[in-house]
Amino acid sequence: MTNTDRRVSERASLDKRDLRRSFLDNLLYVQGKFPKLANNADYYLALAHTVRDRLMQRWISTASAYTSQASRTVCYLSAEFLMGPHLGNNLINLGIYDETAKMVAELGLDLEDLLYQEEEPGLGNGGLGRLAACFIDSLATLEVPALGYGIRYEYGIFHQTLVDGWQAEKTDKWLRYGNPWEIARPEWTVEIRFGGHTEQYVDEQQRLRVRWLPARVVLGVPHDTPILGYHVNTANTLRLWKAEAAESFDFGQFNRGDYAGAVTQKIVSENLSKVLYPNDEQEAGKELRLQQQYFFVSASLQDMLRILKIQGVPVENFHEKFAVQLNDTHPAIGVAELMRLLVDEHLLVWDTAWDITCKSFGYTNHTLMPEALERWSLPLFQRVLPRHLEIIYEINARFLDQVRLRFFGDEQRLARMSLIDEHGPRYVRMANLACAGSHAINGVADLHTELLKQDVLKDFYELWPEKFSNKTNGVTPRRWIVLANPRLTALISETLGEGWIKDLGQLRGLERHVENADFRARWAKVKRDNKADLAAHITRRLGISINPDSIFDVQVKRIHEYKRQHLAALHIIALYLRIKANPNIDLTPRTFIFGGKAAPGYFMAKLMIKLITAIGDVVNVDPAVRDRLKVVFMPNFSVTNGQRIYPAADLSEQISTAGKEASGTGNMKFQMNGALTIGTMDGANIEIQQEVGAENFFQFGLSTPEVYALGASGYRPMEYYQRSDALREVIDLIASGFFSRGDASLFKPLVDNLLYHDPYFLLADFDSYVACQDEVASVYRDADRWTRMAILNSARSGKFSSDRTILQYCDEIWGAKSVPIRLLTQEDVES
Ligand code: Z15
Structure with missing residues (x-):
């Protein structure tokens, strides 16, 4: 072997010693830094190049196979x-995540810190x-x-x-x-x-x-x-x-x-x-x-x-x-x-x-x-x-x-x-x-x-x-379980082996363990640990203290009227009013976590964000609440933030007006990570409910035909406002300026829209939503029952792997087949 050959083949090696050698070489030759001078950004780039080097042989082999076939x-x-x-995902897919974590730890570095350097x-x-x-x-x-x-x-x-x-x-x-x-x-x-x-x-x-x-x-x-x-x-x-x-x-x-x-x-x-x-x-x-x-x-x-x-x-x-x-x-x-x-x-x-x-x-x-x-x-x-x-x-x-x-x-x-x-x-x-x-x-x-x-x-x-x-859409279990939720991945793989990662239907095997108290305890601990991590992150970033034993009730997605983040906001206010009316009420503690971007020109969506943060500003500091409610709006929801959030969720909010959400895919990420869904009969929620069973899903709201019929018959939201005391008190409190330091005009566009138009039927669904949330709270109090339901949700999420979706596209639309790739050797490449 010539010198060049040796260097290039080391660059393809997945061995830990070679990883370390390449990492330090890349730090020197790509970043131009010694360990003494390097910061995490340098180390991230050195590691990225180390991984990239290892992708090249596969990339070239793939390109060459495709050209000749x-x-x-x-x-x-x-x-x-x-x-x-890309970095974390490539480490997982190469199968060197743990090796790499150890390698950088031996150099006094934390792999997670390096991963978070990537923009x-x-x-x-x-x-x-x-x-x-x-x-x-x-x-x-x-x-x-x-x-x-x-x-x-x-x-x-x-x-x-x-x-x-x-x-x-x-x-x-x-x-x-x-x-x-x-x-x-x-x-x-x-x-x-x-x-x-x-x-x-x-x-x-x-x-x-x-x-x-x-x-x-x-x-x-x-x-x-x-x-x-x-x-x-x-x-x-x-x-x-x-x-x-x-x-x-x-x-x-x-x-x-x-x-x-x-x-x-x-x-x-x-x-x-x-x-x-x-x-x-x-x-x-x-x-x-x-x-x-x-x-x-x-x-x-x-x-x-x-x-x-x-x-x-x-x-x-x-x-x-x-x-x-x-x-x-x-x-x-x-x-x-x-x-x-x-x-x-x-x-x-x-x-x-x-x-x-x-x-x-x-x-x-x-x-x-x-x-x-x-x-x-x-x-x-x-x-x-x-x-x-x-x-x-x-x-x-x-x-x-x-x-x-x-x-x-x-x-x-x-x-x-x-x-x-x-x-x-x-x-x-x-x-x-x-x-x-x-x-x-x-x-x-x-x-x-x-x-x-x-x-x-x-x-x-x-x-x-x-x-x-x-x-039907799907999501990749590699990013959304293996990378995002290493604790759950370890528990599932110990229980079932690793086959589920490429064949998510195998998660059904978890059903056999639902009646095993030890397994349930381990499952509950994974969730509790993930929640504690997210709570610590929120405290660090936003200065809000969070109780990891409260229900983590999460809605993360783009902000849109049809997705109805403001329906969730009305529910928070309803709970707040219950506390104000009865300070000693026995409420199941909840942390409401929102995240999502509004289109910069979408006024109503931006006002919805302001409403949520304004509710938080009141509820989070009112001593009467005594930490039973917390409202967090996590800024800049992104793939990176999603990877922290889905694994820590107890409750997945999928509350769009029936007939409006084509599918939804966040709903699937939550389900895989063992959250229960509160949802309307919309998009893929319907198929999630079919898979997990109605007894493991919190359903509420009008169906699509009911929405159409109500719209056609001349929907008058004001009638719902007049008929429901709880709803009226909630709307009146917003309209009074209570959440806007007495400025009654701030949320007026939103309130008037609901009372006089309500194109997404929030008022029609409000009572049903609140009743369903009360059921959620009562089930959560039976921790063992909740855990059983959570396990069954994950166990029955196999349909929602994007592998299944892609196989259907390949068979029924594309007429495409798999072409396994043989790795070219160094000699192949150079001859
Ligand atoms: C978008 O993110 C979706 C649909 C669109 O027409 C545009 Cl422009 C952007 C979403 C759907 O809202 C959602 O329900 C679906 O799950 C997703 O596409 C993927 O199909």
């Missing part, structure tokens, strides 16, 4: 990937972006060839702080200290064109063609991150595009002395990947957003065509090589872009191109909320993508011909299904484009898919029932 590759197109920190890549808003991250993990673990394609935002989701109880936003400078997990691939840069106009021309074969003369060109530079599966050799790729200017300086302008003008082009171009839009389920219709979508979708499709070419596969076989999944309508422009690439650039005839396109794309819908459905005004669309508008008109003409034949004379249906909304100012409807151009359309939970078929996508369902299917 013809198997179908899943391309997951998503404007968001909410990955969370998490928060390239997503909430559920949709986190789902993409869980899917990418499961695809790698199941050894399925896959690429995640998205945008490398320079600024991810804003950092949330609280100022006087209000949300304040700070930019997320996650790349500030560099990113050891990515490799730029400038050699695979692509050009993306914008604006301008089109013209017709006649080619050599006398065929009429269209040429697009764009107004500007932007470069897309791929930045790749390896995504390692759990205990396998597969390392797939997350490929995120960074926008760069074609020329950094316009030398014409520069030479004319216009220095500022010379750099504007660079600034305008780089804006495309500058910042993530912080709206979740609220379409803003901004031009830059459409440009971002087209930017990453065009870059990704061009990348696929490049891969096809180096593999020597003809473009006619595109759909055999790639299954392209649209994560919501954000990448739906891909339907028109692939048509453009095939017809204008690869000169295929329309019908062939359309056949390839439809066979390639699948579309996942994630919401029933009308305000989230994307539409682009025609003038804006024309300005940004003139050629795509022509293509969409052509798709639409042929599509509507088909609808006309099937539904003879039904003009209204035609107007509803058209890719162009012509009811007032005209719009391109992205969901209609996605449906028309995909062979598969799916919802994300049973109820959601049924509602899509009956409601939002009814016309498309009636035209193509065979395209529709359900794929």
Whole structure:
């Protein structure tokens, strides 16, 4: 072995001595520091590089296997990937977490401290972006060839702080200290064109063609991150595009002395990947957003065509090589872009191109909320993508011909299904484009898919029932149990072995231990220890003391009216009023923990945060409460914070108005970690209840049909206010200014909205919710009963592994199979 060989193979070794050698080498050669001078940030980076070195062999082996094999590759197109920190997850998936913890401990360091140094890549808003991250993990673990394609935002989701109880936003400078997990691939840069106009021309074969003369060109530079599966050799790729200017300086302008003008082009171009839009389920219709979508979708499709070419596969076989999944309508422009690439650039005839396109794309819908459905005004669309508008008109003409034949004379249906909304100012409807151009359309939970078929996508369902299917969401047990909850992981693995980590259905084996008092005691201790950790964290960060024996009643998710954080707030006030009316009342102590970000422009959501913090400011210091209630709003809910919170929860709040939450995925993370759910019959809550049994689930509230009926019959929330004493007292107390130092105007918009509109039926569900919470409190008093229920919740969470979800996508939509990876040796790599 030459010297170089030795060094490189040490870098792939998982042996503890080699880990230590690499760690200290990286500290010296990458960070340029001696242990004496190094801080935790240096040690984090040294460790990140040590782990990255060990991913490389797997990544190269995977890439080489994929290049030489013809198997179908899943391309997951998503404007968001909410990955969370990589280091801990990679240590788990490599199987060297404990070794590494020992190795750094021997150097006087604490692995957890180092893990918390990582700035998490928060390239997503909430559920949709986190789902993409869980899917990418499961695809790698199941050894399925896959690429995640998205945008490398320079600024991810804003950092949330609280100022006087209000949300304040700070930019997320996650790349500030560099990113050891990515490799730029400038050699695979692509050009993306914008604006301008089109013209017709006649080619050599006398065929009429269209040429697009764009107004500007932007470069897309791929930045790749390896995504390692759990205990396998597969390392797939997350490929995120960074926008760069074609020329950094316009030398014409520069030479004319216009220095500022010379750099504007660079600034305008780089804006495309500058910042993530912080709206979740609220379409803003901004031009830059459409440009971002087209930017990453065009870059990704061009990348696929490049891969096809180096593999020597003809473009006619595109759909055999790639299954392209649209994560919501954000990448739906891909339907028109692939048509453009095939017809204008690869000169295929329309019908062939359309056949390839439809066979390639699948579309996942994630919401029933009308305000989230994307539409682009025609003038804006024309300005940004003139050629795509022509293509969409052509798709639409042929599509509507088909609808006309099937539904003879039904003009209204035609107007509803058209890719162009012509009811007032005209719009391109992205969901209609996605449906028309995909062979598969799916919802994300049973109820959601049924509602899509009956409601939002009814016309498309009636035209193509065979395209529709359900794929209930899931989450990865690697991050959400193994990494987040090491105590529970140790207990489960001691009891069942380690098979459950890749086959979560095996958790059913825990059911046999429910009647074992010793097992229950160990289970309860795990939860108690996790709660004590979180309590200590909250005290340290927020200065609020917490009783670890109180019920940890947790609602963490984006702040939205439909998710009804303010319903939970009304309940807290109801309990507070009981104490005030009867100071010695025997209440089960509770700690209410909230977390979540509001879209910066969403006034009501921000007011909901203020309401929760204002309640806390009163309740947490009122001596009459005597520590029976605590209200905590944890700032900056994120993947990192989620990993501390889910394992410590007793009660999971899933209280959206029935028919509004497409699935929810936080509900699954809580369940796996042994929290009980209080929930409405909405989204995946219904399936969670089916799995755990009604006796292990706290259900309340109107069902979806009841919500619809009440809405249709003319809902008058004021009647509920007048009928319920408890409700009236709660609302009156807010309205009086009691939580706002006498300022009755502060919460007036929220109170008036509830009394006169209440679009999410809080008042209708209030009594049912409070009664259900009383049942929660009484069950909690029987600690043994609670623990039994908690164990059964975890034991029956197997369905909600994203491995199950991904297997269904692979079998029923993508036609993708696993391709096990053989590790290349040093000689293979170098020959
Ligand atoms: C988002 O996070 C979700 C749907 C959307 O349409 C957008 Cl724009 C963002 C969420 C759903 O609200 C949630 O119920 C679901 O679990 C999640 O997507 C993943 O499917």
